[in-house]
Amino acid sequence: MATMEKIRALIVDDSSVMRKIVERSLRQAGVELATVVEAGNGAEALAVLAKESVDLILCDINMPVMDGLEFVRQMAQVESAKGIPVVMITTEGSENHVVQALSAGARGYIRKPFTPDQVKEHVLPVLGKKS
């Protein structure tokens, strides 16, 4: 099995507990992480992207200040952030939310509660790996 290149991940969630759980799930899914940057909402995430380069973004939807859908829409306007895959991880499970997220530019959608296998299934393909 080919070794996966280590990636830089940005995890966006207003809950610090959930950010830790997402990071742990990524590792359990076999994603090798070089660095993990955290943001508490969409506005903080945009500020991170203005300073740092990342390979993958995992983002909640319901957050104060700027929600995840608005973040994905605004991120699409940032030249340096274009092409970075975003996977939503959220309690919002309706088809309407999935369609909105994918239309805004998200590449994957995971509903909470989630297992590491679901993270693997949705994250590895956007990194160009087989799940």
Added chain:
Amino acid sequence: MSTDTSLVVRSHEENWLPILELAVEEVFEIMLGCRVKPVPKGENAVTGEYTAMVGLAGALCGILTLTCNKETARELAKCMLGPEIADSEEQVSDALGEISNMIAGNFKNKLAGSDGGCMLSVPTVIKGGEYSFRSLADGENLETTMLFVDHPVSVCLQLHS
């Protein structure tokens, strides 16, 4: 039309309480790695030292609360995060808030007809039991107590009619 209303209420209680219980069971099993089961009403009274709340608005309107004592709250956070990082009060509150958020989301995602029309608030967690709580939700009240290891956890969904 009181008869119709009571039928609707009874129908909701019969149909939605198992859905709420299933939503709770799934969140505990998937995110905390432990199985919980509902206990009969009246058994295992919950001391409310921690209360996590999530509001629902739109097609389904009301508030979901998760209540437990301090020791249980710590155990829940420990189970969710691992023993090494679940020591601070902030993380305990954060964990409870997230659990209630996932229960509310999982519940509404299981209901047909609430697709996209129901939104959740950011969770709020109250510490301490010396408060009275009154929701303006005037509809039905779905309540269940689950045993998490030996710790009772109460989950209540108060809905607008």
